[in-house]
Structure formats: structure tokens, C-alpha cells
Amino acid sequence: MYPRKRREPVAFAIRVVLYALYGVPLLWIVLTSLKSSRDIFTSQATVFFTPTLEAYSTALADPALASSMRQSAIIAVGTTSLVLFCAVPAAYALARAKTRLVVGGLAVLVLLQMIPQTASLIPLYWLLNSTRLLDTNVGLILADSTLFLPWAILLMRPFFARIPISIEEASLLDGARTLRAFFAVALPLARNGVLVVTSVILLVSWGEFLYGVTFMLSPRNYPMSALIAQQSGLYGINWPGMMAFGVIAVIPVFILYIASYRLLRNGLTLGAVK
Amino acid sequence: MESTPNRRGRLAGLAAWGAVASLALGACAGGDTDVTASPPPGNDEPVTLTVWHYYSADGQAVLDDLAAPFTDRHPNVELEFVFIPVEQLTTRVVTAASAGTGPDVLLFGASGLYDMASSGAILPMDDWWSGYADQDQFSDGVIHRIDGDIYAVAAYVNLIGLWYNEDMLSDWGVDLPTTIPELEAVMDRAVAEGINGITLTGVPGVESQWQGFPWFTSHGFSYGDPQATAMEDTFTMLQDWVAKGYLSAEASTWDQHTSFQHFLAGSAPFSVNGNWQVGAASEVEFANSVAPLPLSANGGVLLGGELQNIGAFSEHPDLAREFVEMTFFSAEGQLLLLENFGTIPARGDAAASPLIGDNPILSGFVAIVQQQGRPSPSPEVPSASVNEVENLVGNYWSRAIARDGDPRGLAADLIAQLLPLLED
Amino acid sequence: MSGPSREKHAPPSLGARGQAHPVGSPLTGESLLGASRPLRRRQPQYTYRGDRRLALVIPAAALILALSIFPIIQLANMSLHDVTLATLTHDWDFVGLRKYQELFAHPDFWKILGNTLAFVVVVTALGLVGGFAAAVAVSPQKRGASFLLGLMVFLWAMPPVVVASIWKFLLSGDGLVNTILLNIGFSERVGFLFDKDLALWSVALVNAWAVIPFNALIFRAAILGIDPNLIEAAEMDGAGAWQRIRYVFIASVRPSTMVLTVLTVVYAFRSFDYIYIMTAGGPGTASTTLPYFAYVEALVNRDIAGGAATAILALLIVVIFAYVYVRDLRRGEPED
Structure with a gap:
């Protein structure tokens, strides 16, 4: 989309470094998942060992895999939807409204981010228990949404804030109502931000662990992340199993990320007004 | 603040452990054990029993095998084994207790005993224990007390x-x-x-x-x-x-x-x-x-092992007790755990099994119990x-x-x- | 939001954009951000509209009020009482600020605080610089570049337990990194995770590594939002690569940078899972930070009140950052 392709030696160097920094750990995750438990420490720093798909065949044969995948999907989609429903309008309003409340609101959002998840466990457990939402998808979706909502608002807000007011004003002068200005003008213009935050929330809510194993009481309701945790238990850690589950767990949600990636476009104003 | 039980009332000592070990070394032949003395209750309403544990995914399969005699006897009972990461188990149990809920059966580490007892997540099991037919198979060292009350029993020993x-x-x-x-x-x-x-x-x-x-x-x-x-x-x-x-x-x-x-x-x-x-x-x-x-x-060396008790909020305490007796407390159950995890059975009859006698490593550990074993947690x-x-x-x-x-x-x-x- | 209505608004919008982006002078940076100033005179009417927009906050506010406020109040409340796991189900004794006094009196408190600040500075600085560099490096839309971003996001999406365990392997005494170092002439293995002078830095670096993909994603979305005309104009003005990065890219990602700074600081300030898996805060307390300490207090030592007091203290420290953020964002954004 850029006007001219030119050589960028610095960017190239950065890319090489990044490939090393992220490629090697991923390679190691995959290699470890292909080892037998015995080879974990004998071949720690080498790529030479007899690979086995045992960890994957065990993982894929795990009867809990399908149900936990489905649970993770429900939780992730539910959480992402609820977060978006709340965060997109809030981010827009906090980017546009002209009142001191905005500053207070943003400060509260930052502070909410600071509450350690472990510290919310007990009070939220009480809350969900008293509303009979423990061990339900609705309860976990509510809890996860609360966790990610402040983050989503803070992240999306700059994408609305940077839209030149003049564009919206033009539509307002034209008689558009607040909601219409929001949907017809601001939302398309902030599309990249909303999309990225959506994919990010989808990824984190898919992988969320602590609330998942605390607010779900029956194992059939456990999300994928609990299955990964269970590779480490009383009498040892199944490293290949953990790595294999890690890879299997990320793949479906990663596909969604790729899909959203393709939707990102260059140019703030291009899509909206053409 | 309420008065808290401060001093461990544990009676355990080396002598008690010596008893386990001497039984295990074959000094005393174990009789065949019979835990199915009483007929099953004539109740076939569907019931779910939940068991909270921190066995890994591989261990989960062993738990299913362990439960087989119980589920055969109670086809109406569905067992739900709930994995909770070990570092979260105690907190999770107490949090549930604070909301007035909890599992039917608990498998946990000794370091969580006090918090679970104090929060009311588990109750004294003295009555259960005194009426339990096989109690004399267990040495005193595996019985965990607070202020003289029995709060849990370990089915096996780790060291x-x-x-x-x-x-x-x-x-x-x-x-x-x-x-x-x-x-x-x-x-x-x-x-x-x-x-x-x-x-x-x-x-x-x-x-x-x-x-x-x-x-x-x-x-x-x-x-x-x-x-x-x-x-x-x-x-x-x-x-x-x-x-x-x-x-x-x-x-x-x-x-x-x-x-x-x-x-x-x-x-x-x-x-x-x-x-x-x-x-x-x-x-x-x-x-x-x-x-x-x-x-x-x-x-x-300290003698550890996972503890068992039923949950204070169990709606089917009799079934829960029967489950524990037929699995973790039974000789067959302890031998199954021995085969899969190498844990030394707490019962004298199970510890006398040739599975231990014929295995130099396991009998080596039983010898260590005898020579160096100390109760865990330390009674002081x-x-x-x-x-x-x-x-x-x-x-x-x-x-x-x-x-x-x-x-x-x-x-x-x-x-x-x-x-x-x-x-x- | 039907198509036709958009069409209808298009001409005035286009006109306004022309004013908003005086293409002739993009290199000042400020002109992009302060673009709407000439239009401010029309604001009385606009303020009225702005207030109405506040209604859009209602769903978010409702969710937060319903589920976030109670835990905060409980957290503060617990920090003023003697609550342990054993007494959670009993009546709690009010102890005032005793838990805070105990925290300050802890022999390692100041060391832990120092660790925390060092950790936050490293993670934030590297996380932002690395994230921005990565975003710029992948912004030319070549296939290879988007593959790289995909790789980074893939690792970011991995559960921390998996990624932290892999780094623990890589950095261990006989791990890959040490093997490489020995081969290029180091005389002995480096104790990345168990040397008391290195453990904190190792974990901080891995945490920065872990946050870079996320920051890169957000920066990239911000960069994509730059009007291509700006870049073109900058090139026609003869700006070199560095100047373009400085005046076009950095200037236009500034609002996102501010929020990412705050979020990265907060991330570093509450991160404990990598520490938990890689060093368990050790050796001793060499890699213990406030959030890890809060975790240990509440979940390992089961002193819920102690953990709550630590969390509240960390929260108060972050108030400072939050203040800087909200003060700063009132400048530098178009509406103000």
C-alpha cells in the first residue's frame, strides 16, 4: 500500500533478530513436544533425538480435549462479544466526551487493571456463588469480561481519539444523531483498532486459566487451559504433553487471528469516506 | 479472634512407624481384606459424588481404575474427579467452604490440613474411624489429628x-x-x-x-x-x-x-x-x-503422603465414606496406587504384599521408613x-x-x- | 449505518479532512495532533453532543460496578483485618494498618520494592521500544513480514506456563543459550536463573519478550492508520527513513504509545507467572517483585490480608502512573 518499495536495512536487521528471538523458543516448544519424556534432559540443548508423535496422539485421544475446546470456544466468543459490546461505545465516549468525568473514568480503568487476578478470586467466588452463577458459562464469561474490559477500553480509546473531529462534526452538522455518528463515521474509522483489540481479547479469553479452574466446579466445564495445567500434577510433569497441548490449544484461535489480520487496512480515512 | 488450636495433638512417633515397617517387611502376614462387609444401600437414584484432587492427567486414569469396585457396586453413582492445580487446592477448598459448598471427597497434602480444618471444610472423623472395621491395619503415624481430633488419614506413605x-x-x-x-x-x-x-x-x-x-x-x-x-x-x-x-x-x-x-x-x-x-x-x-x-x-526423613477425608458439605456423606473405604483405604486400592505411583501402602496387610518384598527399591524404602522415618509435619x-x-x-x-x-x-x-x- | 447515508456525508467529510491534515506541513508532528484547533470555535454545540455521548459508557460502567467494585472493596477491607485462609470463614479481627506495617517491616521489603521498579523499567522500556521496532519492521506489507508478526502472536497466545517453561529450559545450566555461549568462548556456564545477580534481569528480559508481540500488534494497527498521504508527503520532502520514523510514525502513534506505556507498566507491575515458573522469586528474594510477593503472601503463606495489603500498595504506586497518563493524554489528542 505504500507509495514506493524501498530497501530498509534497519527493518531487515530487526526482522532477523525477531525471527531468532521468537523462532527459537517456538522451535523448542515443538521439539520438546516431539520428545519422549526420557529425552527431555538428556537432549536438552540439541536437536538430535528420536522424534515421536506420542504426545500428540495422547493429547488428541484425550476424551476431555473436545469438551474443553468447546468450552474455551464458548467462553472466548462470549467474553469477546460482551467486552466489545461494552468497550467499543465506552472507548468512543471516553475519547469524545468533554467532561472531567472522562479523566476520572480513565484513572479508574487503569486502577482496575492493577487488581491482581488472584486477589479477585475469593470475592468474585462469593459474588458468583450468591447469584448462582458458579460453574456456569455465563458466570465465567462475566468474570472474564470484567477482567479484560478495562484493558479493551483503554486500548481502543486512542483509535477513536485520533479521528479528526472535523470528520464527525461534518456529519453532525448534517443532522446525524450521536449513535449514527458513532456507527457510520467513528466505528469504520477506528476499525483497525477495534479489530486488533477483538483478536487480542479472543486470544486471551481463550487461554484464560485462573478464573476458568476456579469458577468452574465440574471438570466437564473446564476450559482448554486446565487441560494444559493437568499435565503437571502430583507425581511429575509431562513436558512433551504440556508442549503438545500448548500447540494444539493455540492453533484454532490463531486461525481466527490470521483471519482478522487480513481485514486490517492501511490509511485511517480511506475506508470510511470512499 | 476465636481461639485457634495451636498445638498439634499428634501422637505419631517412630514406634508407630516401626509397626508399619515391620508389617511391611513380612513379619506379619496380611489376611485377605474384606471391605464389602455390608450390602449396598438399596438406593438407585442417580447421585454425583465429586472428588477434588491434584493428580496429573496420567494419574486420572489410575483414579478411574481405583474407583471401579465402588462404581460396580453403585451403578447409580456418577463420580466426578475434579483436578485442581496443587498450589491452588487448599485455597480453593477454603474458598468453597466460605461459600458453604465443597466436594464430597478430598485428597490433599498435609500442609493444607490446618486451614481446611479451621475453615470447616473438613470435620473430625473420629466417629467414622472408631467404627471402621479395618482401622487396626493403619498405624497411628498416618492418622492426622488437630487438638486430639482426627481430621484426615493418609492411605500411603511417601519418603x-x-x-x-x-x-x-x-x-x-x-x-x-x-x-x-x-x-x-x-x-x-x-x-x-x-x-x-x-x-x-x-x-x-x-x-x-x-x-x-x-x-x-x-x-x-x-x-x-x-x-x-x-x-x-x-x-x-x-x-x-x-x-x-x-x-x-x-x-x-x-x-x-x-x-x-x-x-x-x-x-x-x-x-x-x-x-x-x-x-x-x-x-x-x-x-x-x-x-x-x-x-x-x-x-x-519425613514421612508424607496425601490425606483423605470427606468434605464437610457433602450431601452424601455415607456414600463418600464408603467410597474412601473401598478405594484409598482398601488393600486393593493401596496396592493399585503402589503399582502405579510406587507409594508405600499405609495398611499393614497391603504393605506385606510381594509387590514390595520382591522389589528391592520399594523394600529399600520400607527399610528407610523403619530406620529413619519421622512424622510429617513435625509434631513440634x-x-x-x-x-x-x-x-x-x-x-x-x-x-x-x-x-x-x-x-x-x-x-x-x-x-x-x-x-x-x-x-x- | 447504511451505505447511502455514508455517501451523503462523504463530501463534507472529505472537505474537513483536507483541513485536518495540512499535507504541506506534516513534519512538525504537532500539526497532525493539533489539527482541529481552527475548528474549536464551534464547540458549544459540540459539547452538548459530547455529554450525550457519555451515555455510551453505561454498559461498561454497569459491568464494572456489578463485578469489579466489590472485589476492590473486599481487597481493601481484607488488608485492614487479620484474615488468613484458616480464618476466612470466621469473623475477622480489625487490625487497622498493622498488615501494612508488617509489610514495611519485612526484612526484604525495600529490596523487593527495588526489584519491582527495576523489573518494571526493563519490561516497559524494552517492551515499548521492541514493540515499536517490531511494528515498524513488519509494516511494509510483505508476506515475510506478516509471517513474522504471526509467529510472534502465536507465542504471545501460548499459555505462560508453556512459554516460561521453555525459557527455563533454554536458560538452564545445560540449556541452549549456555551451550552457545560455551561454544563462542565463554569459560563457564552462566547461571541466568540461579545467580542472584542475574535472575531478576533474566526474568525481566523474558517478560519484555513476552509483551513485545502485543505491543507490536497495537503499534502496527496505529501505524496502519496513518494517512498514506503523510508518508508520501514526507518522502517528497526528502525525509530519510529515520526522519520518517521520527516525525510520521512516532508522532502518529503517540496516543497509542501513552496507553501502551501505562498498560505495559501495569503488566510489569502485576506479572508473576513467569517469575513463579522460572525462578520462584529466588534465589532467596533476588527475583521477587511486589506482585510475586503478594502472590506468595496470599497463596503460599495463605496470609490473605498480607497479600491484600501488598496488592493495595502496588495499586497506590500505580496511581502515580495513572495520574501521569491522564494528565498527559489531555494534551496531544485532537479534541483538546
């Missing part, structure tokens, strides 16, 4: 010993060490061969208290009379080992599993590790076995402080290995923080 690589020792023509200087001589040989002398656990936390206990009691320490000099001597020994290359300073990040993996990878002739490694040890190509740690007469530590004491001591054990301070300073700091916790 640590000195694992050794037989091939290495015979290649080098050295004998099995029985004292610390002899151990150091062999480790010196190992370093000359270009490897470490020993692997052990130093990750901060309760595991390290468990690993350190034999060594600092061997140097004269006890929780009843906590002397800084004994700790200083222990830490001096550790740092000497690290300085000479006997022990990698990296052990300060190793849990027991990682420590053993390094031993199995051939990085040292010795490992301080547990009976539950017997399965992993049988998979490697070199010959290995286990011996008592080369301790002084004061030294002892007030119940309310057990968890904090074990973490504190474990953290200093870790610091000593990482050489995060000199032995004298570390020992002085540790004792200063330990003393208030050991007071009533």
Missing part, C-alpha cells in the same frame, strides 16, 4: 532416600556410602569424571523443607530445639558441595521431578529423591537402586504454623544452595524468623 547409579559406582569400584564423608568421597570421584556428585531439590517452598530435613536434623537440628549452629553446619556443607562441583547451584531452581530427571540423564551418581520415582527409574538403561541417606543418628511445629514454617525453611535451603548469603548469616536470619512461628 525420600539416596538413589544411586549402580553402574557408576561399580565402574568406579566404590562402595555405597553410609556417612557424609564417604558420600563426599564418591562425589569427589564423580567430579573427577566430569559430572556432578548429586542432584537434589532446592526450589523455594515446602518441597525444599522436605529435602533439607534429613540433612539439618543429621547436623543436630530439631524443631523442638532450633539451634542456629546446626543450620549453619548444614548450609556450610551445602555451599561446600556447590563450591566443589558436587552439587550444581542450579539445584536451587529444581523441584523433585527435575532433580530426578537430571539423575536419570546421568548427570550425577546420586539423587535425593522419593519412592514415587520407581516407575521413571525402571525406564532407564542403567541399573539404579536406593539406600538410606548417610545421616547421623539424629537424622531422619504448631499446627497453625506448619505451612509457613515449611515454606520459610525451604526458602533458606534454596538460598544456601544458590549461595545467596553466608551460612552463618543465613542460619541466624532463619532462626530469628523461625522462633516466633514455633511458639505456642
Whole structure:
């Protein structure tokens, strides 16, 4: 989309470094998942060992895999939807409204981010228990949404804030109502931000662990992340199993990320007004 | 604040453990056990029993096998095994109790006992126990009491010993060490061969208290009379080992599993590790076995194991008790756990099984129970402080290995923080 | 939001954009941000509209009020009482600020605080610089570049337990990194995770590594939003690569940078899972930070009140950052 392709030696160097920094750990995750438990420490720093798909065949044969995948999907989609429903309008309003409340609101959002998840466990457990939402998808979706909502608002807000007011004003002068200005003008213009935050929330809510194993009481309701945790238990850690589950767990949600990636476009104003 | 039970009423002692061991060594033949004495209740309404545990995914399959006799007898009962990560189990149980809920059956570590009892998540089981037909198969050492009330019983015993690589020792023509200087001589040989002398656990936390206990009691320490000099001597020994290359300073990040993996990878002739490694040890190509740690007469190893009780909020307490009796408390159940995890059965009849007698490693561990076994948690530590004491001591054990301070300073700091916790 | 209505608004919008982006002078940076100033005179009417927009906050506010406020109040409440796991189900004794006093009196408190600040500075600085560099490096839309971003996001999406365990392997005494170092001439193995002078930095670096993909994603979305005309104009003005990065890219990602700074600081300030898995805060307390300490207090030592007091203290420290953020964002954004 850029006007001219030119050589960028610095960017190239950065890319090489990044490939090393992220490629090697991923390679190691995959290699470890292909080892037998015995080879974990004998071949720690080498790529030479007899690979086995045992960890994957065990993982894929795990009867809990399908149900936990489905649970993770429900939780992730539910959480992402609820977060978006709340965060997109809030981010827009906090980017546009002209009142001191905005500053207070943003400060509260930052502070909410600071509450350690472990510290919310007990009070939220009480809350969900008293509303009979423990061990339900609705309860976990509510809890996860609360966790990610402040983050989503803070992240999306700059994408609305940077839209030149003049564009919206033009539509307002034209008689558009607040909601219409929001949907017809601001939302398309902030599309990249909303999309990225959506994919990010989808990824984190898919992988969320602590609330998942605390607010779900029956194992059939456990999300994928609990299955990964269970590779480490009383009498040892199944490293290949953990790595294999890690890879299997990320793949479906990663596909969604790729899909959203393709939707990102260059140019703030291009899509909206053409 | 309410008055809390401060002093552990545990009666356990070496004598009690000796009883387990002597039974196990075959002095007493076990009779066949019969837990299905009473007919099943004539109730076939569907019932769900939940069991909270921290067995890994592999262990889950064993739990299913373990439960088979019970589910055969009660086809109407659906068992729900709920995995909870070990570091969260106690918190989760107490949180549930604070909301007036909880599982039917609990499998947990001894460090969670006090919190669970105090929060009302588990109730005294004296009535159950006194009416339990097979209670005399269990030695007193596996019965966990607070203020004289029984709050849990351990179905099996876990402990640590000195694992050794037989091939290495015979290649080098050295004998099995029985004292610390002899151990150091062999480790010196190992370093000359270009490897470490020993692997052990130093990750901060309760595991390290468990690993350190034999060594600092061997140097004269006890929780009843906590002397800084004994700790200083222990830490001096550790740092000497690290300085000479006997022990990698990296052990300060190793849990027991990682420590053993390094031993199995051939990085040292010795490992301080547990009976539950017997399965992993049988998979490697070199010959290995286990011996008592080369301790002084004061030294002892802690006898742990997971505890069982039913949950205070169970809606089917009778079924829950029956489940525990037919699984963890039964001889068959304990032998199944032995086969899968190498855990030493608490029942005398099960411990007399040829599964132990015919296995040199397991009978080696039973011998250690007899020679060096000490109750865990240590009875001198007030119940309310057990968890904090074990973490504190474990953290200093870790610091000593990482050489995060000199032995004298570390020992002085540790004792200063330990003393208030050991007071009533 | 039907198509036709958009069409209808298009001409005035286009006109306004022309004013908003005086293409002739993009290199000042400020002109992009302060673009709407000439239009401010029309604001009375606009303010009225702005207030109405506040209604859009209602769903978010409702969710937060319903589920976030109670835990905060409980957290503060617990920090003023003697609550342990054993007494959670009992009546709690009010102890005032004793838990805070105990925290300050802890022999390692100041060391832990220092660790925390060092950790936050490293993670934030590297996380932002690395994230921005990565975003710029992948912004030319070549296939290879988007593959790289995909790789980074894949690892970011991995559960921390998996990624932290892999780094623990890579950095261990006989791990890959040490093997490489020995081969290029280091005389002995480096104790990345168990040397008391290195453990904190190792974990901080891995944490920065872990946050870079996320920051890169957000930066990239911000960069994509730059009007291509700006870049073109900058090139026609003869701006070199560095100047373009400085005046076009950095200037236009500034609002996102501010929020990412705050979020990265907060992330670093509450991160404990990598520490938990890689070093368990050790050796000793060498790699213990406030959030890890809060975790240890509440879940390992089961002193819920102690953990709550630590969390509240960390929260108060972050108030400072939050203040800087909200003060700063009132400048530098078009509406103000």
C-alpha cells in the first residue's frame, strides 16, 4: 500500500533478530513436544533425538480435549462479544466526551487493571456463588469480561481519539444523531483498532486459566487451559504433553487471528469516506 | 479472634512407624481384606459424588481404575474427579467452604490440613474411624489429628532416600556410602569424571523443607530445639558441595521431578529423591537402586503422603465414606496406587504384599521408613504454623544452595524468623 | 449505518479532512495532533453532543460496578483485618494498618520494592521500544513480514506456563543459550536463573519478550492508520527513513504509545507467572517483585490480608502512573 518499495536495512536487521528471538523458543516448544519424556534432559540443548508423535496422539485421544475446546470456544466468543459490546461505545465516549468525568473514568480503568487476578478470586467466588452463577458459562464469561474490559477500553480509546473531529462534526452538522455518528463515521474509522483489540481479547479469553479452574466446579466445564495445567500434577510433569497441548490449544484461535489480520487496512480515512 | 488450636495433638512417633515397617517387611502376614462387609444401600437414584484432587492427567486414569469396585457396586453413582492445580487446592477448598459448598471427597497434602480444618471444610472423623472395621491395619503415624481430633488419614506413605547409579559406582569400584564423608568421597570421584556428585531439590517452598530435613536434623537440628549452629553446619556443607562441583547451584531452581530427571540423564551418581520415582527409574538403561541417606543418628526423613477425608458439605456423606473405604483405604486400592505411583501402602496387610518384598527399591524404602522415618509435619511445629514454617525453611535451603548469603548469616536470619512461628 | 447515508456525508467529510491534515506541513508532528484547533470555535454545540455521548459508557460502567467494585472493596477491607485462609470463614479481627506495617517491616521489603521498579523499567522500556521496532519492521506489507508478526502472536497466545517453561529450559545450566555461549568462548556456564545477580534481569528480559508481540500488534494497527498521504508527503520532502520514523510514525502513534506505556507498566507491575515458573522469586528474594510477593503472601503463606495489603500498595504506586497518563493524554489528542 505504500507509495514506493524501498530497501530498509534497519527493518531487515530487526526482522532477523525477531525471527531468532521468537523462532527459537517456538522451535523448542515443538521439539520438546516431539520428545519422549526420557529425552527431555538428556537432549536438552540439541536437536538430535528420536522424534515421536506420542504426545500428540495422547493429547488428541484425550476424551476431555473436545469438551474443553468447546468450552474455551464458548467462553472466548462470549467474553469477546460482551467486552466489545461494552468497550467499543465506552472507548468512543471516553475519547469524545468533554467532561472531567472522562479523566476520572480513565484513572479508574487503569486502577482496575492493577487488581491482581488472584486477589479477585475469593470475592468474585462469593459474588458468583450468591447469584448462582458458579460453574456456569455465563458466570465465567462475566468474570472474564470484567477482567479484560478495562484493558479493551483503554486500548481502543486512542483509535477513536485520533479521528479528526472535523470528520464527525461534518456529519453532525448534517443532522446525524450521536449513535449514527458513532456507527457510520467513528466505528469504520477506528476499525483497525477495534479489530486488533477483538483478536487480542479472543486470544486471551481463550487461554484464560485462573478464573476458568476456579469458577468452574465440574471438570466437564473446564476450559482448554486446565487441560494444559493437568499435565503437571502430583507425581511429575509431562513436558512433551504440556508442549503438545500448548500447540494444539493455540492453533484454532490463531486461525481466527490470521483471519482478522487480513481485514486490517492501511490509511485511517480511506475506508470510511470512499 | 476465636481461639485457634495451636498445638498439634499428634501422637505419631517412630514406634508407630516401626509397626508399619515391620508389617511391611513380612513379619506379619496380611489376611485377605474384606471391605464389602455390608450390602449396598438399596438406593438407585442417580447421585454425583465429586472428588477434588491434584493428580496429573496420567494419574486420572489410575483414579478411574481405583474407583471401579465402588462404581460396580453403585451403578447409580456418577463420580466426578475434579483436578485442581496443587498450589491452588487448599485455597480453593477454603474458598468453597466460605461459600458453604465443597466436594464430597478430598485428597490433599498435609500442609493444607490446618486451614481446611479451621475453615470447616473438613470435620473430625473420629466417629467414622472408631467404627471402621479395618482401622487396626493403619498405624497411628498416618492418622492426622488437630487438638486430639482426627481430621484426615493418609492411605500411603511417601519418603525420600539416596538413589544411586549402580553402574557408576561399580565402574568406579566404590562402595555405597553410609556417612557424609564417604558420600563426599564418591562425589569427589564423580567430579573427577566430569559430572556432578548429586542432584537434589532446592526450589523455594515446602518441597525444599522436605529435602533439607534429613540433612539439618543429621547436623543436630530439631524443631523442638532450633539451634542456629546446626543450620549453619548444614548450609556450610551445602555451599561446600556447590563450591566443589558436587552439587550444581542450579539445584536451587529444581523441584523433585527435575532433580530426578537430571539423575536419570546421568548427570550425577546420586539423587535425593522419593519412592514415587520407581516407575521413571525402571525406564532407564542403567541399573539404579536406593539406600538410606548417610545421616547421623539424629537424622531422619519425613514421612508424607496425601490425606483423605470427606468434605464437610457433602450431601452424601455415607456414600463418600464408603467410597474412601473401598478405594484409598482398601488393600486393593493401596496396592493399585503402589503399582502405579510406587507409594508405600499405609495398611499393614497391603504393605506385606510381594509387590514390595520382591522389589528391592520399594523394600529399600520400607527399610528407610523403619530406620529413619519421622512424622510429617513435625509434631513440634504448631499446627497453625506448619505451612509457613515449611515454606520459610525451604526458602533458606534454596538460598544456601544458590549461595545467596553466608551460612552463618543465613542460619541466624532463619532462626530469628523461625522462633516466633514455633511458639505456642 | 447504511451505505447511502455514508455517501451523503462523504463530501463534507472529505472537505474537513483536507483541513485536518495540512499535507504541506506534516513534519512538525504537532500539526497532525493539533489539527482541529481552527475548528474549536464551534464547540458549544459540540459539547452538548459530547455529554450525550457519555451515555455510551453505561454498559461498561454497569459491568464494572456489578463485578469489579466489590472485589476492590473486599481487597481493601481484607488488608485492614487479620484474615488468613484458616480464618476466612470466621469473623475477622480489625487490625487497622498493622498488615501494612508488617509489610514495611519485612526484612526484604525495600529490596523487593527495588526489584519491582527495576523489573518494571526493563519490561516497559524494552517492551515499548521492541514493540515499536517490531511494528515498524513488519509494516511494509510483505508476506515475510506478516509471517513474522504471526509467529510472534502465536507465542504471545501460548499459555505462560508453556512459554516460561521453555525459557527455563533454554536458560538452564545445560540449556541452549549456555551451550552457545560455551561454544563462542565463554569459560563457564552462566547461571541466568540461579545467580542472584542475574535472575531478576533474566526474568525481566523474558517478560519484555513476552509483551513485545502485543505491543507490536497495537503499534502496527496505529501505524496502519496513518494517512498514506503523510508518508508520501514526507518522502517528497526528502525525509530519510529515520526522519520518517521520527516525525510520521512516532508522532502518529503517540496516543497509542501513552496507553501502551501505562498498560505495559501495569503488566510489569502485576506479572508473576513467569517469575513463579522460572525462578520462584529466588534465589532467596533476588527475583521477587511486589506482585510475586503478594502472590506468595496470599497463596503460599495463605496470609490473605498480607497479600491484600501488598496488592493495595502496588495499586497506590500505580496511581502515580495513572495520574501521569491522564494528565498527559489531555494534551496531544485532537479534541483538546
